[in-house]
Amino acid sequence: MEHSLFSKPKELFIDVVNPRDYIQIDSVSHMYQNLKASVQKPLKMILLYGRPGTGKSMLLHKLHHDLSKHQKVFMIDIPIIDENDFLRVLAQKIYGYVNREAITLTTFLELASAVNYPQTPIVLLDEAQLYSTALMEKIRLISDARALKFVITLHKTDDEDIIAKEHFQTRIWESIELQNASPEELKIYIQKKLLKSNCFDVANMINDKNIKIISRLTKGNYRDANKLMFSLFSLYAWFEEHHPSKINYNSLKPKYIEMAAIHTGLIHA
């Protein structure tokens, strides 16, 4: 399996968020530039929202990666739901204030004014839909006091429109919506991912018709595309080991794409 042509491509599509794997896609890059510019503006809080798997966490990680070279940035990718813990962790990570006890908002703001940063430190909160209304209110007060700047991500589902919730409705939010990829964007995403890791042979196998099928099955969702490509290359690795004659190295077989889609649950069969 080590020498399989498909084992590396397979690993490329494991669903993890690593800023080094970030792929430049025109529309996303444009959004990312907007995001970076917004971060430098005073006062406003930034809201990144979109359906699951549209790349919000990826963009947040990328932002963290890029900003941390120049300024104080702290990222909470796993939400800290408890209000006391939240303030305590922030005080420790940003101001180096270590305390076992819970701290009040007033203490926190005093701390903030005591420590002087050349630029307002930035806090990145992933999965903000999990924070309580009370905690969101505190976050807003901290932001109003210009103590910290927040960028948060929210995921929007059909069942619940969190953006409609009251605490995200205030004018201080600058919101950016992320969307599923178009077929062209999906093609760029898959091709670039493969080429970045020198998987030229496999990249050459993917033609526009294949992309069309993949795009139709995943609706351009990055996470679904990852899952589909992962099981597709697993399938190819299996055939390479057991029935190499069945592999056509000129293009991906629609049948195998559909089989992978059945395996990942994108097709109910």
Next chain:
Amino acid sequence: MLNIPSLERRWLKYKIKSYFPYILFSLLTVILIIVTTIFIHLEKSNKQTSPILVKQKAKDIILQPKDISPEIILEPSMQFIETMTSTVSQSTTPSVSIPVFPPKKVVIVQKIAPISPPAKISTNVITPPSLITPAIKSTTQPSSIKRDTATFDIHEIEDRFKNNSNPHLGLYIARYHYDHGNYNEAYNYALKTNSINNTIEESWLIFAKAMVKLGKIDQAKKTLQLYISQSNSDAARNLLDSFEKDVPK
């Protein structure tokens, strides 16, 4: 972790399921096309038979003035065609119940029907009597009817004839018996047919030929002469000529 064989099975099931509406649709389309072509064909062949019937009636009218003696009304007629076509288009003889043939064979008969009657109409051209019988036999129509008769009992038709006295059925039975060498029966049924409708040429011919077969050559000649005098039938004259030479086979 990947169970490829089961995945392939599921994929096949999915494919069949997703193509099912298309398969069903194209199947229905094909059936529809077949049904409409058959229907159009039926309509056409029905329309083609009707002009012949009109012609035949016209000829009947022309021949009317030839009814001289009121006792023996002998008249040439093309109604034997009706016998043949009546098995196809029931509209010609609505009162008659027609032997039911398998639909597939009906289609064959219909296809041929428009061809054979004109051939019979043109018997004005002198045809040797020995050719008359083969002519009837060679037209695929009677033979196809014969093929049908093999599948059912002639007695059934005889019973039906007894009940409704349809001359076409009578002629049919007479022809059947003559072809099967039952000259007595052929004679009887031709006689019965003539008594119901004395204008059926073929019935007279069978009647005469059966008489010859039964050894009543003189009587056969006399009958034919009488018929010729009333009908001016060429076929009858040819048959009579052949009697003069020798006995028909």
